[in-house]
Amino acid sequence: MPNWTQNFHSLLNLFLELQCPLCQRPTPQEFCQDCTRQLQRCKLSNPQEFWRGELPVFAWGNYSGTLKRAIAALKYDNQPQIAKPLGQWLAKAWLDSQPQQRLIVVPIPLHADKLKMRGYNQAELLAESFCDFTGLVLQPQGIKRIKATDAQFSLSASQREHNLADAFVLGTEFHRQRPNDLVLLLDDIYTTGATVRSAVQALQKQGISVYGVVAIATSSRNIVPTGNNKV
Numbered sequence: 001m002p003n004w005t006q007n008f009h010s011l012l013n014l015f016l017e018l019q020c021p022l023c024q025r026p027t028p029q030e031f032c033q034d035c036t037r038q039l040q041r042c043k044l045s046n047p048q049e050f051w052r053g054e055l056p057v058f059a060w061g062n063y064s065g066t067l068k069r070a071i072a073a074l075k076y077d078n079q080p081q082i083a084k085p086l087g088q089w090l091a092k093a094w095l096d097s098q099p100q101q102r103l104i105v106v107p108i109p110l111h112a113d114k115l116k117m118r119g120y121n122q123a124e125l126l127a128e129s130f131c132d133f134t135g136l137v138l139q140p141q142g143i144k145r146i147k148a149t150d151a152q153f154s155l156s157a158s159q160r161e162h163n164l165a166d167a168f169v170l171g172t173e174f175h176r177q178r179p180n181d182l183v184l185l186l187d188d189i190y191t192t193g194a195t196v197r198s199a200v201q202a203l204q205k206q207g208i209s210v211y212g213v214v215a216i217a218t219s220s221r222n223i224v225p226t227g228n229n230k231v
């Protein structure tokens with residue numbers, strides 16, 4: 001009887017396990033062990049390599065391979081649970097590299113139409129996990145996207161800048177009360193920086209200072225060199 005009970009519980013646990021969103025193997029965590037190892041290989045050796053210039057950038061990993069697939073699954077395959085471990089890894093790297101200080105974390109928002117279609121904002125989910133781990137204050141209503149922009153991946157750098165011109169305004173919470181602390185913007189991917197620069201401009205027009213931007217992934221070849229960041 002004990003062996004039968006043990007086998008029954010093992011079988012029950014197998015059915016209760018989730019499937020890894022990247023390989024569909026059963027797993028008790030958000031990712032299976034093999035995909036977790038592959039994701040960890042995408043981590044940058046120095047996440048604060050680009051923490052410099054007028055708009056410092058802190059990124060956890062290289063936007064390629066398994067990490068690129070994970071972000072795509074988070075955004076387009078209705079896999080919001082992926083944000084939890086990614087946000088925690090970003091948070092741990094941040095705490096290991098940056099001095100502790102008071103900051104307000106503001107995720108880059110989606111336009112209302114896209115938010116309704118997707119059901120969640122992946123940057124906000126990442127920010128929730130990031131703030132849970134770091135203890136920083138989260139303000140998801142700091143800025144608002146008022147312009148329904150075209151998909152960025154197919155556009156050139158100049159087209160991205162034009163696409164995102166005046167795309168953001170202050171959100172309800174910052175309209176109600178301006179923050180006393182510096183703002184740390186958070187997005188899922190940092191490529192050319194057009195999105196965050198547009199968000200920074202909206203904040204700076206209202207006298208709100210931005211400390212920098214954090215992202216789970218970056219295509220490092222697109223980061224503007226030190227001293228040439230135009231925000």
